[in-house]
Amino acid sequence: MSALDQPVAKIAALVRSGQLSSVALVTESLTRIRTYQSALNCFTRVLESEALADATRIDEQVARGSNPGALAGVPFACKDLFDVKGLSTTAGAKNRVNAKPATRDAEAVNRLKGEGAILMGTLNMDEYAYGFATINAHFGVTRNPHDTQRLAGGSSGGSASSVSAGLVPFSIGSDTNGSVRVPAGLCGIFGIRPAENTIPMQGVFPFVRSLDTVGPFARSIDDLQMVYRVLADPSENNASYSIPWSTSDEPPVRIARLGGWFEKNATTEVLHAVQSLMTHLGSDAVVNLPEAETARSASYIMTAAQGGALHLDKLREDAMSYDPAVRDRLIAGTMVPFGLYNKAVQFREYFRKQVEKQFESYDLLIAPCTPCVAPLVDAPHVWIDGKSVPARANLGIFTQPLSIVGMPILSVPWMRPPSSDPTTEKGLPIGIQIATWPGRENLLFAFAKRLESGGLIGSRCPIQHVS
Amino acid sequence: MEQPQPNEMQIEVSQILGLDIPNQCLPGIQASLQLLQTHANILRQYTSMLSEESKAELQECEGER
Numbered sequence: 001m002s003a004l005d006q007p008v009a010k011i012a013a014l015v016r017s018g019q020l021s022s023v024a025l026v027t028e029s030l031t032r033i034r035t036y037q038s039a040l041n042c043f044t045r046v047l048e049s050e051a052l053a054d055a056t057r058i059d060e061q062v063a064r065g066s067n068p069g070a071l072a073g074v075p076f077a078c079k080d081l082f083d084v085k086g087l088s089t090t091a092g093a094k095n096r097v098n099a100k101p102a103t104r105d106a107e108a109v110n111r112l113k114g115e116g117a118i119l120m121g122t123l124n125m126d127e128y129a130y131g132f133a134t135i136n137a138h139f140g141v142t143r144n145p146h147d148t149q150r151l152a153g154g155s156s157g158g159s160a161s162s163v164s165a166g167l168v169p170f171s172i173g174s175d176t177n178g179s180v181r182v183p184a185g186l187c188g189i190f191g192i193r194p195a196e197n198t199i200p201m202q203g204v205f206p207f208v209r210s211l212d213t214v215g216p217f218a219r220s221i222d223d224l225q226m227v228y229r230v231l232a233d234p235s236e237n238n239a240s241y242s243i244p245w246s247t248s249d250e251p252p253v254r255i256a257r258l259g260g261w262f263e264k265n266a267t268t269e270v271l272h273a274v275q276s277l278m279t280h281l282g283s284d285a286v287v288n289l290p291e292a293e294t295a296r297s298a299s300y301i302m303t304a305a306q307g308g309a310l311h312l313d314k315l316r317e318d319a320m321s322y323d324p325a326v327r328d329r330l331i332a333g334t335m336v337p338f339g340l341y342n343k344a345v346q347f348r349e350y351f352r353k354q355v356e357k358q359f360e361s362y363d364l365l366i367a368p369c370t371p372c373v374a375p376l377v378d379a380p381h382v383w384i385d386g387k388s389v390p391a392r393a394n395l396g397i398f399t400q401p402l403s404i405v406g407m408p409i410l411s412v413p414w415m416r417p418p419s420s421d422p423t424t425e426k427g428l429p430i431g432i433q434i435a436t437w438p439g440r441e442n443l444l445f446a447f448a449k450r451l452e453s454g455g456l457i458g459s460r461c462p463i464q465h466v467s
Numbered sequence: 468m469e470q471p472q473p474n475e476m477q478i479e480v481s482q483i484l485g486l487d488i489p490n491q492c493l494p495g496i497q498a499s500l501q502l503l504q505t506h507a508n509i510l511r512q513y514t515s516m517l518s519e520e521s522k523a524e525l526q527e528c529e530g531e532r
Contacts, residue, residue, distance in 0.1 A: 294513040297506035304503055316486050328495030332503055334484055340507055347510060349528035393502075 002465055004028050008074050008169050008223040012116065015073035018062050022055035022073030026118055029075040032167045032465060033120065039148050041140045042162040044080045044090065046121040051075070054118045069115030070230060079156050079173040080122040081129060082106040083203035091205040092125040092155075094138035095314070095321035106203025108172055108214050108231055115230050120168055123158025127323040129174060129207040130307060130330070131155050132182045132395035133380055137323035141377055144187055146428055146462045150374035153183030153395060156217070160187040163217045166461045170218040170227050176207050177299055178369075178399025180215035181411035185369030185431015186395075188413040189459045190224045190448075191217045193399075195438035196406035199231045208306040210345075211299070211403055219459045221412070221448045228445075256285035256358075258367040261292035262398055265384050267372045273414040273430040274368055280456055287358050287365060295351045295401035298344040302404070305341040308333025325392065348404045355405045359437040364447060367402070369411050369431030370395050402435055409435040410448055412457040432457070 003011060003020050014020035033046055061068045078084070081091045083102035090096045105113065113119060124142045126134055134142040134157025142157035144150040145165035152161040156173025160183030163171050173180050175193035184191030192215050199214040206212055216231060218224040257278050263271060278284065289295075311330045319327055358365065371394075372382055380391040402409055414430045436444045451457045473481070476496075477488045488496065514525060 291513065294509055297509040300506045301503065301510065304499075312484065312486065316484075319486070319492065320489065324492070324495060328492055329499045331480075331486065331488060331492060331496050332499030334486065335480065335500065336503065340510075343510060343514070346525065346528045347514065350525045353524070353528075 002028060004032070004075070004169065005166060005461070005465065007220060008071065008218070008226050011074050011169065012070060012072040015058065015116075016062060016067060020073070022058040022062075022118065023052060025073055026051045026055040026075055026120070029120055029168055032165075036145075036165055036167060036463070040143050040145060040152075040161050040165055042123055042142055042158040042165070042167065043077065043121045044092075044124050044139050044158070045087065047084075047119060051118050051120050054113075058116055058118070069117075070226065071112060072116035073118060074116070074170070075118045075120045075168045076112060077120045077123050077159070077162055077168050077171045078106075078109055079125050079159050079171075081125065081174060081205035082109050082122075082172065083205075084109060084119065084122065087122070089205050090122075091129065092127045092136050092139060093322070095318060097138075102203065104203070107200040108204070110203075111230055112172070112227070123156070123162060123171060123173070125158060125173075126155035126392070127326045128205075128307070128311070128330075129155040129176060129179055130326045131392040132178060133392040134158065134183070135380060135392060137325070143377065144374045146188060147374065149378070150376055150428070151186065151380060151391060153186035153370070153374065154392075155179040155183075156215075157183050159217050160184050160189060160191070163187070163219060164189050164459070164461070165463055166219075166465055170216055170223055172214060172216050172227075172231070174204060174207070175213050175215045175403070176211045177303060177403050178396035180217065181369050181399045181409060181431065181433055182395050184217055184411040185413070186374040186429060188429030188431075188462075189217055189219055190221055190413065191215055191411040192224060192228060193403065193409045193411075194228070194232060195408040195441070198408070206310060208303050209310075210306065211302065219461070221445060221452050225445045254285075254362045255281055255283045255364045255366060256287040256362045257283075258289060258292075258365055259286040260288040260290065261296075261401065262367040265371045265397065266368050270368045270370070270372060270430055274366060274432060276417075277366065277414065277432060277451070277456055280454070285362065287362065289354065289358070289401070291347075291351050291354055292401045294347060295404055296397060298347040298351070299400045299404045301336060301340060301344040302348070304329065304333030305336035305344075306333075308336065351401075352405050355407070356437065363436060363440065363443060365435045367433045367435070368398050369433050370399075371397060373428035373430060399433065402433065405435075407435055407437055408441050408444060409433050410444055412448055412451065413459050415455055415458045
């Protein structure tokens, strides 16, 4: 196995001990990116010379006997809405390609680099993060490494596809309505939407300020937790949430799956994945959130209104420079009356209280990430209530209602049992959301680790890399 | 060739928001508005069917923070 395919902690330990050169790691990552970029279209920019220079610095630090950090020499990449010093932050938009370059790195990027990680480039996304598909009119469609005829999901599609394909060991993206969880689920890797105010948004191009979060993607729960810890520096956390870092707690036993809205419109295969997980866990508890559909509507209205308001000046100036599918949704959002918007915000608070009540009886709630496996690029639709509707707006029907609660939610890849019929949807990944209440992140990670150790969830790289 | 006259929505949006909507955007915007209307209806219907106790709880929730 190549060093690049090892766990993040092991890669960093090898670099710190001088047994592995950071330059060699970066060179291998660049080779993989060059090999698969044309098929997957994950990257919008590859920072070859910068990455090699940073890797050289890490190797020099090690040679001098100093410690480059917890992520020493580990290559990563970021969604193209994080500020990277010296580059225009495009947010996936043609009309930002020549925007004034950032004068410093986004705080999330800064924290990762501060622990020795090496930024390899910026990653494709839906324009202005308004979509669940990574169908980008300017930068093209990002494809799923498990089947390049299929979507990677979005809006952080490049972030998920690059990690799933093994081009980089981890990446970062953003999740407003499901933009980490949907692509992580469709590409068969781990991701997390953190609790609100956990990871700093400084230097991240906004979409819906009251819902935006930064989230990492990785190939294992250990890798994800390690990156998450670096991003969510406890000393910087919002005082109202305490994150205990110990993982010695006994994993929780009170688990329920979400029924109702979260079953309706899911394919048989997706329902089977969730049910099989529950069966293994020995739980048949089901929680119905009768407000879920309305919560999705509230989120939809808030997203349209805040997104429209954010872009109004630019739309006045040059509406035709937008991706038409994004532009028309943003313009419609500018017309949302304040009274309606306020009702949606009010409902958000109400829904948050209803969900919090459920956590008096349960520690974890489980639901599918998406209603189906990755749709085809040439037929980017999903079936909702018997109608074929655009994947761009509807792949997140199960993530969107949970987003407005502000709780931490993992996206984990269900591991198909060996006996599963390989002809069914070609064995494509199915993602499962595991949610908990803020402050219980240690339980979330410990529980997922137990599932992973038990072979119930896990990531499988669809590409056999030759080093 | 004579330009089509702006419709009522285009005039209002131009007057209130200062945003001139090109004619070619109209079908997409109208489809988006229709979806928003669907979601507004779901929100309105659900909240109108809440029990008096739940309505009171909803009223206590803050709107814009």
